[in-house]
């Protein structure tokens with residue numbers, strides 16, 4: 184980043200400009216495929232806006248998601264009558280919506296549950312920080328928690344919108360995080376009891392040598408574990424899973440001292456180093472009190488910004504599959520830059536490392 188650019192201000196600016204009047208955050212204003220608002224990305228972005236004191240921005244996003252969820256009450260109530268064995272896109276809440284809150288028209292990896300877990304956690308965090316009460320958002324929280332309670336044990340797309348036939352421990356962890364925090368706000372033990380059962384399942388089948396696995400019953404790690412253990416944490420840093428997962432990610436998925444791969448077989452844009460994961464890793468190190476390590480990662484992130492202070496989704500160096508880079512550029516254009524989620528994770532990491 185050029186010395187004249189203050190990346191903190193640039194990040195807040197990129198996020199503000201990327202927020203539609205509806206409250207939705209666009210994933211990236213310049214990358215056509217990402218002209219939608221992702222529940223996952225937006226939940227972290229709202230948390231970052233709360234972190235920097237932009238509570239109105241976070242509140243507008245939460246109201247937007249609440250509207251999306253409440254308008255799909257009939258879908259959720261139909262599922263509660265007994266979900267079909269084969270779910271179609273019309274049966275579920277989606278991964279992303281247009282900025283107006285409508286379903287997208289292209290084929291997409293629409294059935295992804297962890298975003299709603301993250302949203303519930305981000306909303307709970309927002310209400311704590313602003314000393315707000317859930318008030319008008321209560322029905323949406325209740326519906327989202329009920330939705331997750333019906334479908335949590337179905338296989339679904341993971342954080343990277345892949346492997347829809349597998350169960351993903353990171354997804355389960357993020358779902359439990361959201362349910363737990365909702366139980367407190369709704370003053371209802373039900374979601375908490377379910378969360379406890381899901382955690383037991385996750386720990387029994389979703390760990391490998393003490394760390395969170397990419398799939399149930401597999402010995403591979405995935406950077407998405409950092410999303411489950413990061414700023415919208417499903418587990419407190421003291422949980423043994425967190426230390427073991429971070430050690431294994433550091434050993435297997437980190438390059439250049441701060442960049443993090445999604446997983447070793449990643450071929451999307453050749454499999455580069457993902458800024459949102461670096462931010463989460465730095466945040467977790469900071470939570471452990473390892474501020475030097477956290478700051479080193481934050482500096483690595485800063486060095487990836489362009490001259491105008493835009494952060495990319497991923498840095499295309501040390502690619503895992505270099506021959507898979509160009510085909511993606513031809514298909515969708517250059518790597519998404521700026522990515523609002525990268526800026527959000529930078530803000531969250533920077534605040535944690537400075538504390």
Ligand code: BGC
Nearest residue numbers: 210217221223224342343344
């Ligand atoms: C990633 C998702 C992300 C989306 C928008 C996709 O390429 O796999 O995790 O939510 O981009 O940023």
